[in-house]
Amino acid sequence: MNILLAHFRVGETDGVSLEMDKWKWALESLGHKVFYLAGSAGSTCADLVPELHYLEPFNDHIIHNAYVSRDDYASEAVLLEAIEARANEIAQAIIEVIGKRNIDIIVPNNMWSLGYHLPAAIGLMKAVEATQTRVICHHHDFHWERVKYSTPTSQGIQHLLDTVFPPKHPLVEHCVINRIAQSELKARRDIDSTVVPNVFDFDGSDWKIDEYNQDLRERFSIKPNDIIFLQATRIVARKGIELGIDLIDAISKQREELIGKTLYNGETFTTDSRLILMFAGMCEEDSYLDSLKEKAKNCNVELLFINDWVGHSRGEKERKKVYSLWDVYSHADIITYPSLLEGWGNQFLEGLVAKVPMAVYRYPVFDLDIADYGFDIIDLGNKHKVNQQGLATIEPYTLESAVDTTVRFLFDAESRRSHMDHNYLIAEKHLSYSALKAILSDIFKNKA
16 A cells, blocks of 8 residues: 655654654555655655644744634634635645555544644645545644643634544544553543554664764763763653753762762763763753753753754764764763653653663653563652742652662663663563554555
8 A cells, every 4th residue: 555654744853753764664564655744854755745844934823823822813713714724725735645646544643633733634634535545643642631732712723623633534543652542532532542652673773882973972072981861852841851950960969979980881980070961852942941951050960962963864964974863872871761741752762772771750651551561760750840940850769769770870880781681672572663563564454
């Protein structure tokens, strides 16, 4: 079959783009032909509909008027007419792609679940009904999980959320990425769905320091005995990155006790060894980043931003080397993954593949869908409070325990190796490409 994977962007390092790459591999290995449809192609090839771009100005305008304040439209009817008009344009563009590629099945990713792009959702439905193309949705997040979409400016917008996100339609089937979403979708919309967990390519991922990436530390002025805490996610508030700053701050207070000890990699921790929180992902919430910078300054925690030089794959920009995300993982000493909310957790899987210890806040999906596998983590607990600055905090005893585990993984090479190998073997068995291929084979069979 010819299958069209659709999203607002592809070929980037965000979780949805990476997960789409995995579905593409699995579906192609099953003999299907797979195409991308998006607003931007990143480092890959896609049929582009510019109106789908995740930073498209008109959609930003609609988001404000639909969810914040209807400042630019005289009435709800005028706002809905503007959405409908743009939806018609998008529908026509999608219909043309369906025809050009002779598409049998469309797989929208978050386009009918998050509420982010109202014209795109309506336009996609118009295209599906006009062409009678079957759809298998891949829902990563839902609008009811986000405060951003919780107070629409009118009943008309709420009606769209209640009927299109996602739609209950005979041409449409649904896949979700965790059991919480599965039960919520059934309770809210009486829609059945199949759980498809996030997976990773364990067979094709041999991440290590090599000739290409061996200069990464030197490139960013990081010494061999400095410690890199890698925050690989995008910079958005729900990632709870402030908890990573708290962890580094607490470890720094033990500096005197650690000086002279041998790190797991054979280097010696000295008086001039730095603890660096390094960011490889893009910033999508400037005000949150400002809060993180202020907190880090107050805690004397060093932040390093290298996102401009990290891409979906290796390359070149401005005649300078661009590293892949996997290159960055190869140099990480600890991964901070303190997300307060995740649909599943791509970066957690990446940490398992990289065999790097992870400081994890046990967000709800982690506790329900992941914890039972028995992974060894640096546990940041599953309870937090929000302070006056709007940042998350955890109990001191939880932080102290996390510090102890982190120090063990930094200075006890044998313990680190055995626990990371343990994690890898569990994930390879249950969360690999072969597992995804088997699940998708059942979902897509006899759909032509």
